[in-house]
Amino acid sequence: MAETGKRGSPTAAQANEGTLITRGERKQRTRTTLLDAALKLMSEGRSFTSLGLREVTREAGLVPTSFYRHFRDMDELGLALVEEGGLTLRRLLRDARKVGVPAEDIIRGSVRIYLAYVREHHLQFGFIVGERLGGSPAIRRAIRLEVTHVTNEMAQDIQHLRLLNRELSTSTLQMICGLVVSTMLNAAGDILDLPAQQPKQEQELLEHYVRQLRLIFLGATQWREKT
Amino acid sequence: MAETGKRGSPTAAQANEGTLITRGERKQRTRTTLLDAALKLMSEGRSFTSLGLREVTREAGLVPTSFYRHFRDMDELGLALVEEGGLTLRRLLRDARKVGVPAEDIIRGSVRIYLAYVREHHLQFGFIVGERLGGSPAIRRAIRLEVTHVTNEMAQDIQHLRLLNRELSTSTLQMICGLVVSTMLNAAGDILDLPAQQPKQEQELLEHYVRQLRLIFLGATQWREKT
Protein backbone atom coordinates (compact mmCIF):
# COMPACT_ATOMS: atom_id res chain seq x y z
CA MET A 1 0.00 0.00 0.00
CA ALA A 2 3.10 2.16 0.27
CA GLU A 3 2.41 3.43 -3.24
CA THR A 4 5.47 2.48 -5.33
CA GLY A 5 7.54 2.39 -2.22
CA LYS A 6 10.50 0.85 -3.92
CA ARG A 7 10.96 3.46 -6.61
CA GLY A 8 12.92 0.95 -8.65
CA SER A 9 12.98 0.85 -12.42
CA PRO A 10 11.30 4.11 -13.62
CA THR A 11 8.70 3.11 -16.19
CA ALA A 12 7.76 4.98 -19.31
CA ALA A 13 4.70 6.23 -17.50
CA GLN A 14 6.77 7.79 -14.79
CA ALA A 15 9.38 9.12 -17.18
CA ASN A 16 6.79 11.37 -18.83
CA GLU A 17 7.12 14.82 -17.23
CA GLY A 18 8.86 13.18 -14.32
CA THR A 19 5.55 12.90 -12.47
CA LEU A 20 4.62 9.56 -11.04
CA ILE A 21 1.14 8.65 -12.14
CA THR A 22 -1.20 5.89 -11.35
CA ARG A 23 -2.91 3.73 -13.93
CA GLY A 24 -6.25 5.46 -13.52
CA GLU A 25 -4.74 8.90 -14.02
CA ARG A 26 -3.08 7.73 -17.18
CA LYS A 27 -6.30 6.30 -18.50
CA GLN A 28 -8.22 9.49 -17.88
CA ARG A 29 -5.42 11.41 -19.56
CA THR A 30 -5.73 9.59 -22.86
CA ARG A 31 -9.49 9.75 -22.46
CA THR A 32 -9.38 13.52 -22.54
CA THR A 33 -6.91 13.24 -25.41
CA LEU A 34 -9.66 11.51 -27.35
CA LEU A 35 -12.24 14.10 -26.35
CA ASP A 36 -9.93 16.93 -27.35
CA ALA A 37 -9.18 15.25 -30.66
CA ALA A 38 -12.90 15.06 -31.45
CA LEU A 39 -13.39 18.71 -30.53
CA LYS A 40 -10.45 19.77 -32.64
CA LEU A 41 -11.74 17.91 -35.69
CA MET A 42 -15.13 19.55 -35.27
CA SER A 43 -13.54 22.97 -34.95
CA GLU A 44 -12.40 22.55 -38.54
CA GLY A 45 -15.97 22.78 -39.78
CA ARG A 46 -17.40 19.32 -39.38
CA SER A 47 -20.37 18.06 -37.47
CA PHE A 48 -20.03 15.46 -34.77
CA THR A 49 -22.09 12.82 -36.57
CA SER A 50 -19.66 13.01 -39.47
CA LEU A 51 -16.69 12.04 -37.32
CA GLY A 52 -15.36 8.53 -37.54
CA LEU A 53 -13.90 6.44 -34.77
CA ARG A 54 -10.68 5.91 -36.70
CA GLU A 55 -10.39 9.59 -37.48
CA VAL A 56 -10.57 10.53 -33.83
CA THR A 57 -8.03 7.97 -32.65
CA ARG A 58 -5.69 9.00 -35.45
CA GLU A 59 -5.90 12.64 -34.37
CA ALA A 60 -5.30 11.52 -30.80
CA GLY A 61 -2.21 9.58 -31.82
CA LEU A 62 -3.65 6.21 -30.94
CA VAL A 63 -4.44 3.02 -32.73
CA PRO A 64 -8.14 2.57 -33.64
CA THR A 65 -8.77 -0.34 -31.34
CA SER A 66 -7.67 1.64 -28.31
CA PHE A 67 -10.88 3.60 -28.66
CA TYR A 68 -12.87 0.75 -27.15
CA ARG A 69 -10.88 0.95 -23.93
CA HIS A 70 -12.63 4.26 -23.27
CA PHE A 71 -15.94 4.35 -25.12
CA ARG A 72 -18.33 1.77 -26.48
CA ASP A 73 -18.93 3.85 -29.61
CA MET A 74 -18.89 7.42 -30.91
CA ASP A 75 -22.25 8.22 -29.36
CA GLU A 76 -20.87 7.55 -25.91
CA LEU A 77 -17.95 9.86 -26.61
CA GLY A 78 -20.45 12.49 -27.71
CA LEU A 79 -22.34 12.25 -24.44
CA ALA A 80 -19.05 12.66 -22.57
CA LEU A 81 -18.45 15.82 -24.58
CA VAL A 82 -21.88 17.10 -23.62
CA GLU A 83 -21.11 16.53 -19.95
CA GLU A 84 -17.82 18.36 -20.29
CA GLY A 85 -19.53 21.24 -22.07
CA GLY A 86 -22.23 21.38 -19.41
CA LEU A 87 -19.55 21.77 -16.77
CA THR A 88 -18.05 24.65 -18.72
CA LEU A 89 -21.43 26.35 -18.94
CA ARG A 90 -22.05 26.01 -15.23
CA ARG A 91 -18.59 27.24 -14.40
CA LEU A 92 -19.45 30.40 -16.30
CA LEU A 93 -22.45 31.01 -14.06
CA ARG A 94 -20.48 30.19 -10.95
CA ASP A 95 -17.74 32.65 -11.86
CA ALA A 96 -20.34 35.33 -12.55
CA ARG A 97 -21.88 34.64 -9.17
CA LYS A 98 -18.53 34.96 -7.42
CA VAL A 99 -17.29 38.06 -9.16
CA GLY A 100 -20.66 39.78 -8.91
CA VAL A 101 -22.25 41.91 -11.57
CA PRO A 102 -20.22 44.61 -13.28
CA ALA A 103 -20.90 47.96 -11.65
CA GLU A 104 -21.43 50.53 -14.41
CA ASP A 105 -23.21 49.02 -17.38
CA ILE A 106 -24.44 45.67 -16.20
CA ILE A 107 -25.57 44.30 -19.54
CA ARG A 108 -22.68 45.46 -21.69
CA GLY A 109 -20.18 44.30 -19.08
CA SER A 110 -21.81 40.89 -18.85
CA VAL A 111 -21.92 40.38 -22.60
CA ARG A 112 -18.30 41.42 -22.92
CA ILE A 113 -17.23 38.95 -20.25
CA TYR A 114 -19.38 36.26 -21.76
CA LEU A 115 -17.94 36.66 -25.24
CA ALA A 116 -14.41 36.52 -23.86
CA TYR A 117 -15.34 33.35 -22.01
CA VAL A 118 -16.72 31.85 -25.22
CA ARG A 119 -13.49 32.66 -27.04
CA GLU A 120 -11.51 31.08 -24.25
CA HIS A 121 -13.49 27.85 -24.48
CA HIS A 122 -14.27 27.99 -28.17
CA LEU A 123 -13.98 24.25 -28.69
CA GLN A 124 -16.58 23.38 -26.09
CA PHE A 125 -18.92 26.15 -27.15
CA GLY A 126 -18.52 25.23 -30.78
CA PHE A 127 -19.63 21.73 -29.96
CA ILE A 128 -22.55 22.70 -27.72
CA VAL A 129 -23.88 25.37 -30.06
CA GLY A 130 -23.34 23.31 -33.19
CA GLU A 131 -24.92 20.11 -31.97
CA ARG A 132 -27.70 21.66 -29.90
CA LEU A 133 -30.15 21.63 -32.78
CA GLY A 134 -28.21 19.62 -35.30
CA GLY A 135 -26.81 16.28 -34.40
CA SER A 136 -28.05 12.91 -33.26
CA PRO A 137 -31.23 12.82 -31.15
CA ALA A 138 -29.43 11.37 -28.12
CA ILE A 139 -26.85 14.14 -28.04
CA ARG A 140 -29.44 16.78 -28.76
CA ARG A 141 -31.51 15.60 -25.84
CA ALA A 142 -28.50 15.62 -23.52
CA ILE A 143 -27.57 19.16 -24.54
CA ARG A 144 -31.14 20.32 -24.12
CA LEU A 145 -31.04 18.98 -20.57
CA GLU A 146 -27.81 20.81 -19.75
CA VAL A 147 -29.15 24.03 -21.20
CA THR A 148 -32.32 23.69 -19.15
CA HIS A 149 -30.25 23.27 -16.00
CA VAL A 150 -28.24 26.37 -16.80
CA THR A 151 -31.43 28.29 -17.47
CA ASN A 152 -32.85 27.30 -14.11
CA GLU A 153 -29.67 28.25 -12.30
CA MET A 154 -29.71 31.62 -13.96
CA ALA A 155 -33.31 32.13 -12.92
CA GLN A 156 -32.43 31.33 -9.33
CA ASP A 157 -29.48 33.70 -9.37
CA ILE A 158 -31.57 36.55 -10.71
CA GLN A 159 -34.15 35.93 -8.05
CA HIS A 160 -31.65 35.78 -5.20
CA LEU A 161 -29.65 38.75 -6.33
CA ARG A 162 -32.83 40.79 -6.81
CA LEU A 163 -31.43 41.75 -10.19
CA LEU A 164 -34.82 42.79 -11.44
CA ASN A 165 -36.31 45.09 -8.85
CA ARG A 166 -39.62 43.31 -8.86
CA GLU A 167 -41.31 40.04 -8.26
CA LEU A 168 -42.03 37.56 -11.02
CA SER A 169 -43.38 34.04 -10.86
CA THR A 170 -40.70 31.41 -11.27
CA SER A 171 -42.28 30.18 -14.50
CA THR A 172 -42.08 33.68 -15.96
CA LEU A 173 -38.52 34.02 -14.77
CA GLN A 174 -37.64 30.77 -16.46
CA MET A 175 -39.31 31.91 -19.66
CA ILE A 176 -37.21 35.06 -19.62
CA CYS A 177 -34.00 33.23 -18.82
CA GLY A 178 -34.76 30.77 -21.59
CA LEU A 179 -34.85 33.66 -24.01
CA VAL A 180 -31.63 35.06 -22.60
CA VAL A 181 -29.81 31.75 -22.79
CA SER A 182 -30.94 31.05 -26.35
CA THR A 183 -29.86 34.51 -27.36
CA MET A 184 -26.45 34.09 -25.79
CA LEU A 185 -25.96 30.72 -27.46
CA ASN A 186 -26.76 32.37 -30.77
CA ALA A 187 -24.21 35.01 -29.89
CA ALA A 188 -21.63 32.31 -29.21
CA GLY A 189 -22.28 30.82 -32.62
CA ASP A 190 -21.83 34.21 -34.22
CA ILE A 191 -18.47 35.13 -32.71
CA LEU A 192 -17.07 31.72 -33.36
CA ASP A 193 -17.94 32.18 -37.02
CA LEU A 194 -16.20 35.54 -37.14
CA PRO A 195 -13.12 35.25 -39.39
CA ALA A 196 -9.88 35.70 -37.45
CA GLN A 197 -9.77 38.74 -35.21
CA GLN A 198 -11.85 41.50 -36.69
CA PRO A 199 -12.20 43.96 -33.80
CA LYS A 200 -14.57 46.05 -35.87
CA GLN A 201 -17.07 43.31 -36.58
CA GLU A 202 -16.59 41.98 -33.08
CA GLN A 203 -17.61 45.33 -31.65
CA GLU A 204 -20.69 45.44 -33.86
CA LEU A 205 -21.64 42.00 -32.71
CA LEU A 206 -21.23 42.98 -29.10
CA GLU A 207 -23.48 46.00 -29.57
CA HIS A 208 -26.06 43.92 -31.41
CA TYR A 209 -26.45 41.47 -28.58
CA VAL A 210 -26.28 44.17 -25.94
CA ARG A 211 -29.29 45.76 -27.59
CA GLN A 212 -31.15 42.49 -27.81
CA LEU A 213 -30.57 41.80 -24.12
CA ARG A 214 -31.61 45.33 -23.22
CA LEU A 215 -34.83 44.77 -25.09
CA ILE A 216 -35.48 41.55 -23.22
CA PHE A 217 -34.86 43.04 -19.80
CA LEU A 218 -36.87 46.11 -20.72
CA GLY A 219 -39.75 43.79 -21.49
CA ALA A 220 -39.14 41.99 -18.20
CA THR A 221 -39.47 45.17 -16.15
CA GLN A 222 -42.81 45.89 -17.82
CA TRP A 223 -44.19 42.37 -17.71
CA ARG A 224 -47.58 41.91 -16.07
CA GLU A 225 -48.51 38.44 -14.98
CA LYS A 226 -51.92 37.63 -16.35
CA THR A 227 -54.21 36.76 -13.44
CA MET B 1 -40.64 21.05 -83.92
CA ALA B 2 -44.21 19.80 -83.50
CA GLU B 3 -43.29 18.41 -80.10
CA THR B 4 -43.66 14.64 -80.42
CA GLY B 5 -46.18 15.13 -83.15
CA LYS B 6 -46.23 11.51 -84.15
CA ARG B 7 -47.23 10.06 -80.82
CA GLY B 8 -45.79 6.78 -81.94
CA SER B 9 -44.06 4.37 -79.57
CA PRO B 10 -44.87 5.69 -76.10
CA THR B 11 -41.57 5.85 -74.25
CA ALA B 12 -41.04 5.08 -70.61
CA ALA B 13 -40.87 8.78 -69.97
CA GLN B 14 -44.29 9.40 -71.43
CA ALA B 15 -45.81 6.30 -69.87
CA ASN B 16 -45.17 7.68 -66.41
CA GLU B 17 -48.40 9.37 -65.28
CA GLY B 18 -49.45 9.68 -68.87
CA THR B 19 -48.05 13.19 -69.03
CA LEU B 20 -45.76 14.10 -71.86
CA ILE B 21 -42.63 15.64 -70.46
CA THR B 22 -39.58 17.19 -71.93
CA ARG B 23 -36.07 16.13 -71.11
CA GLY B 24 -35.41 19.18 -68.95
CA GLU B 25 -38.51 18.58 -66.88
CA ARG B 26 -37.48 15.02 -66.32
CA LYS B 27 -34.02 16.06 -65.22
CA GLN B 28 -35.36 18.52 -62.71
CA ARG B 29 -37.71 15.86 -61.43
CA THR B 30 -34.95 13.45 -60.49
CA ARG B 31 -33.00 16.41 -59.18
CA THR B 32 -35.69 17.07 -56.61
CA THR B 33 -35.80 13.34 -55.96
CA LEU B 34 -32.19 13.62 -54.86
CA LEU B 35 -32.91 16.67 -52.72
CA ASP B 36 -35.86 14.96 -51.08
CA ALA B 37 -33.81 11.84 -50.45
CA ALA B 38 -31.20 13.90 -48.62
CA LEU B 39 -33.86 15.63 -46.54
CA LYS B 40 -35.48 12.35 -45.65
CA LEU B 41 -32.21 10.83 -44.50
CA MET B 42 -31.57 13.85 -42.32
CA SER B 43 -35.04 13.63 -40.83
CA GLU B 44 -33.97 10.32 -39.34
CA GLY B 45 -31.58 12.08 -37.00
CA ARG B 46 -28.45 12.64 -39.02
CA SER B 47 -26.58 15.78 -39.89
CA PHE B 48 -25.99 16.81 -43.46
CA THR B 49 -22.21 16.49 -43.30
CA SER B 50 -22.62 12.87 -42.33
CA LEU B 51 -24.53 12.02 -45.50
CA GLY B 52 -22.73 10.19 -48.25
CA LEU B 53 -23.22 10.57 -51.96
CA ARG B 54 -23.97 6.89 -52.37
CA GLU B 55 -26.42 6.93 -49.51
CA VAL B 56 -28.41 9.71 -51.10
CA THR B 57 -28.55 8.15 -54.55
CA ARG B 58 -29.54 4.83 -53.01
CA GLU B 59 -32.41 6.48 -51.16
CA ALA B 60 -33.40 8.21 -54.38
CA GLY B 61 -33.42 4.93 -56.27
CA LEU B 62 -30.54 5.82 -58.55
CA VAL B 63 -27.13 4.49 -59.29
CA PRO B 64 -24.29 6.39 -57.54
CA THR B 65 -22.73 7.78 -60.69
CA SER B 66 -25.97 9.47 -61.69
CA PHE B 67 -25.36 11.92 -58.90
CA TYR B 68 -22.79 13.78 -61.00
CA ARG B 69 -25.39 14.60 -63.64
CA HIS B 70 -26.94 16.99 -61.12
CA PHE B 71 -24.35 18.09 -58.59
CA ARG B 72 -20.59 18.32 -58.54
CA ASP B 73 -20.47 17.07 -54.95
CA MET B 74 -22.51 16.92 -51.77
CA ASP B 75 -21.71 20.50 -50.86
CA GLU B 76 -23.41 21.71 -54.01
CA LEU B 77 -26.49 19.67 -53.16
CA GLY B 78 -26.44 21.24 -49.71
CA LEU B 79 -26.47 24.73 -51.17
CA ALA B 80 -29.43 23.75 -53.35
CA LEU B 81 -31.22 22.63 -50.20
CA VAL B 82 -30.51 25.98 -48.58
CA GLU B 83 -32.00 27.76 -51.55
CA GLU B 84 -35.10 25.58 -51.41
CA GLY B 85 -35.42 26.21 -47.68
CA GLY B 86 -35.01 29.92 -48.17
CA LEU B 87 -37.90 29.89 -50.62
CA THR B 88 -40.05 28.11 -48.06
CA LEU B 89 -39.19 30.70 -45.43
CA ARG B 90 -40.07 33.57 -47.74
CA ARG B 91 -43.29 31.92 -48.79
CA LEU B 92 -44.27 31.91 -45.13
CA LEU B 93 -43.84 35.67 -44.93
CA ARG B 94 -45.63 36.20 -48.21
CA ASP B 95 -48.61 34.15 -47.06
CA ALA B 96 -48.74 36.06 -43.79
CA ARG B 97 -48.69 39.31 -45.77
CA LYS B 98 -51.55 38.18 -47.97
CA VAL B 99 -53.80 36.75 -45.28
CA GLY B 100 -53.15 39.66 -42.96
CA VAL B 101 -52.64 39.43 -39.23
CA PRO B 102 -55.11 37.41 -37.13
CA ALA B 103 -57.71 39.70 -35.64
CA GLU B 104 -58.13 38.79 -32.00
CA ASP B 105 -54.88 37.68 -30.44
CA ILE B 106 -52.22 38.64 -32.95
CA ILE B 107 -49.29 36.90 -31.33
CA ARG B 108 -50.94 33.64 -30.35
CA GLY B 109 -52.60 33.39 -33.75
CA SER B 110 -49.33 34.00 -35.55
CA VAL B 111 -47.41 31.46 -33.51
CA ARG B 112 -50.13 28.89 -34.06
CA ILE B 113 -50.07 29.42 -37.81
CA TYR B 114 -46.29 29.37 -37.81
CA LEU B 115 -46.03 26.10 -35.95
CA ALA B 116 -48.55 24.49 -38.28
CA TYR B 117 -46.49 25.73 -41.22
CA VAL B 118 -43.34 24.25 -39.69
CA ARG B 119 -45.07 20.92 -39.28
CA GLU B 120 -46.22 21.07 -42.87
CA HIS B 121 -42.68 21.64 -44.11
CA HIS B 122 -40.87 19.74 -41.42
CA LEU B 123 -38.18 18.41 -43.72
CA GLN B 124 -37.09 21.83 -44.91
CA PHE B 125 -37.26 23.36 -41.44
CA GLY B 126 -35.40 20.44 -39.96
CA PHE B 127 -32.59 21.06 -42.41
CA ILE B 128 -32.45 24.83 -41.98
CA VAL B 129 -32.65 24.75 -38.19
CA GLY B 130 -30.26 21.84 -37.85
CA GLU B 131 -27.55 23.13 -40.15
CA ARG B 132 -27.86 26.82 -39.30
CA LEU B 133 -25.28 26.61 -36.53
CA GLY B 134 -24.00 23.11 -37.09
CA GLY B 135 -22.77 22.04 -40.46
CA SER B 136 -20.12 22.99 -42.95
CA PRO B 137 -19.04 26.65 -43.07
CA ALA B 138 -20.27 27.11 -46.64
CA ILE B 139 -23.77 25.92 -45.85
CA ARG B 140 -23.85 27.81 -42.58
CA ARG B 141 -22.95 31.00 -44.40
CA ALA B 142 -25.64 30.43 -47.00
CA ILE B 143 -28.29 29.81 -44.36
CA ARG B 144 -27.19 32.87 -42.42
CA LEU B 145 -27.72 34.91 -45.58
CA GLU B 146 -31.23 33.56 -46.14
CA VAL B 147 -32.15 34.18 -42.52
CA THR B 148 -30.88 37.75 -42.78
CA HIS B 149 -33.05 38.30 -45.84
CA VAL B 150 -36.10 36.98 -44.05
CA THR B 151 -35.33 39.19 -41.07
CA ASN B 152 -35.14 42.25 -43.28
CA GLU B 153 -38.38 41.41 -45.04
CA MET B 154 -40.10 41.01 -41.70
CA ALA B 155 -38.78 44.38 -40.57
CA GLN B 156 -40.14 46.00 -43.70
CA ASP B 157 -43.52 44.35 -43.26
CA ILE B 158 -43.82 45.54 -39.67
CA GLN B 159 -42.90 49.03 -40.73
CA HIS B 160 -45.37 49.16 -43.62
CA LEU B 161 -48.22 47.58 -41.70
CA ARG B 162 -47.64 49.92 -38.75
CA LEU B 163 -47.79 46.84 -36.56
CA LEU B 164 -46.07 48.62 -33.73
CA ASN B 165 -47.85 51.91 -33.22
CA ARG B 166 -44.66 53.88 -33.07
CA GLU B 167 -41.57 54.82 -34.98
CA LEU B 168 -38.33 52.95 -34.64
CA SER B 169 -35.10 53.29 -36.56
CA THR B 170 -34.62 50.59 -39.15
CA SER B 171 -31.55 49.28 -37.34
CA THR B 172 -33.58 48.87 -34.15
CA LEU B 173 -36.35 47.21 -36.08
CA GLN B 174 -33.86 44.77 -37.56
CA MET B 175 -32.45 44.03 -34.15
CA ILE B 176 -35.93 43.24 -32.88
CA CYS B 177 -36.81 41.10 -35.89
CA GLY B 178 -33.51 39.27 -35.51
CA LEU B 179 -34.56 38.30 -32.03
CA VAL B 180 -38.00 37.27 -33.24
CA VAL B 181 -36.63 35.15 -36.08
CA SER B 182 -34.04 33.42 -33.90
CA THR B 183 -36.74 32.67 -31.35
CA MET B 184 -39.04 31.24 -33.98
CA LEU B 185 -36.27 29.06 -35.38
CA ASN B 186 -35.66 27.74 -31.89
CA ALA B 187 -39.38 27.07 -31.68
CA ALA B 188 -39.23 25.14 -34.93
CA GLY B 189 -36.43 23.00 -33.55
CA ASP B 190 -38.48 22.30 -30.46
CA ILE B 191 -41.69 21.12 -32.11
CA LEU B 192 -39.80 18.99 -34.56
CA ASP B 193 -38.17 17.24 -31.60
CA LEU B 194 -41.51 16.62 -29.97
CA PRO B 195 -42.18 12.86 -30.00
CA ALA B 196 -45.17 11.95 -32.17
CA GLN B 197 -48.31 13.97 -31.58
CA GLN B 198 -48.45 15.03 -27.98
CA PRO B 199 -51.15 17.72 -27.98
CA LYS B 200 -50.46 18.43 -24.35
CA GLN B 201 -46.76 19.19 -24.76
CA GLU B 202 -47.47 20.94 -28.01
CA GLN B 203 -49.84 23.30 -26.26
CA GLU B 204 -47.25 24.02 -23.58
CA LEU B 205 -44.70 24.77 -26.24
CA LEU B 206 -47.09 27.12 -27.99
CA GLU B 207 -47.74 29.01 -24.76
CA HIS B 208 -44.03 29.18 -23.98
CA TYR B 209 -43.18 30.86 -27.25
CA VAL B 210 -46.27 33.08 -27.14
CA ARG B 211 -44.99 34.42 -23.84
CA GLN B 212 -41.48 34.94 -25.18
CA LEU B 213 -42.79 36.85 -28.16
CA ARG B 214 -45.07 38.92 -25.94
CA LEU B 215 -42.05 39.84 -23.86
CA ILE B 216 -40.13 40.89 -26.94
CA PHE B 217 -42.91 43.07 -28.32
CA LEU B 218 -43.55 44.51 -24.87
CA GLY B 219 -39.92 45.56 -24.83
CA ALA B 220 -40.32 46.96 -28.32
CA THR B 221 -43.17 49.24 -27.33
CA GLN B 222 -41.09 50.64 -24.48
CA TRP B 223 -37.83 50.97 -26.38
CA ARG B 224 -36.19 54.38 -26.37
CA GLU B 225 -33.59 55.09 -29.01
CA LYS B 226 -30.49 56.43 -27.31
CA THR B 227 -29.65 59.79 -28.82
Added chain:
DNA sequence: CCTGTTTGTCAACACTTGTACACTGAAATT
Protein backbone atom coordinates in the same frame (compact mmCIF):
# COMPACT_ATOMS: atom_id res chain seq x y z
C1' DC C 1 8.46 -12.04 -6.29
C1' DC C 2 4.81 -13.53 -8.59
C1' DT C 3 0.13 -13.38 -10.71
C1' DG C 4 -3.94 -11.36 -12.51
C1' DT C 5 -5.57 -7.00 -14.61
C1' DT C 6 -5.63 -3.67 -17.99
C1' DT C 7 -4.00 -0.08 -21.44
C1' DG C 8 -2.37 0.04 -25.82
C1' DT C 9 -0.69 -2.51 -30.27
C1' DC C 10 -0.83 -5.39 -34.50
C1' DA C 11 -2.94 -7.94 -38.20
C1' DA C 12 -6.92 -9.05 -40.50
C1' DC C 13 -11.98 -9.17 -41.75
C1' DA C 14 -15.99 -7.78 -44.41
C1' DC C 15 -17.99 -3.50 -46.00
C1' DT C 16 -18.76 1.07 -47.63
C1' DT C 17 -17.09 5.08 -49.80
C1' DG C 18 -16.06 8.53 -53.86
C1' DT C 19 -14.82 8.56 -58.51
C1' DA C 20 -13.40 7.10 -63.43
C1' DC C 21 -14.66 5.11 -67.78
C1' DA C 22 -17.24 2.93 -71.29
C1' DC C 23 -21.86 2.17 -72.59
C1' DT C 24 -27.22 2.41 -73.67
C1' DG C 25 -31.31 4.30 -75.30
C1' DA C 26 -34.40 7.82 -75.87
C1' DA C 27 -35.14 12.78 -76.55
C1' DA C 28 -33.59 16.77 -79.22
C1' DT C 29 -31.83 18.70 -83.30
C1' DT C 30 -30.64 18.82 -87.98
Added chain:
DNA sequence: AATTTCAGTGTACAAGTGTTGACAAACAGG
Protein backbone atom coordinates in the same frame (compact mmCIF):
# COMPACT_ATOMS: atom_id res chain seq x y z
C1' DA D 1 -34.39 10.01 -91.46
C1' DA D 2 -30.03 10.58 -89.73
C1' DT D 3 -27.25 12.51 -86.15
C1' DT D 4 -26.09 14.50 -81.85
C1' DT D 5 -26.87 15.12 -76.92
C1' DC D 6 -27.22 13.47 -72.43
C1' DA D 7 -29.72 11.35 -68.18
C1' DG D 8 -29.03 7.10 -66.28
C1' DT D 9 -26.57 2.22 -66.06
C1' DG D 10 -22.79 -1.20 -65.08
C1' DT D 11 -18.26 -2.34 -63.82
C1' DA D 12 -14.18 -1.57 -61.42
C1' DC D 13 -10.73 0.17 -58.09
C1' DA D 14 -8.16 2.31 -54.46
C1' DA D 15 -8.93 4.02 -49.97
C1' DG D 16 -11.26 4.27 -45.80
C1' DT D 17 -14.62 2.30 -42.25
C1' DG D 18 -16.08 -0.34 -37.67
C1' DT D 19 -15.03 -4.46 -35.20
C1' DT D 20 -12.71 -8.99 -33.73
C1' DG D 21 -9.21 -11.58 -31.60
C1' DA D 22 -4.67 -12.62 -30.06
C1' DC D 23 -0.71 -10.41 -28.04
C1' DA D 24 2.88 -7.26 -25.29
C1' DA D 25 4.14 -4.70 -21.39
C1' DA D 26 3.52 -2.50 -17.38
C1' DC D 27 0.91 -1.65 -13.22
C1' DA D 28 -1.65 -3.44 -8.80
C1' DG D 29 -2.03 -6.18 -5.02
C1' DG D 30 -1.25 -10.41 -2.71
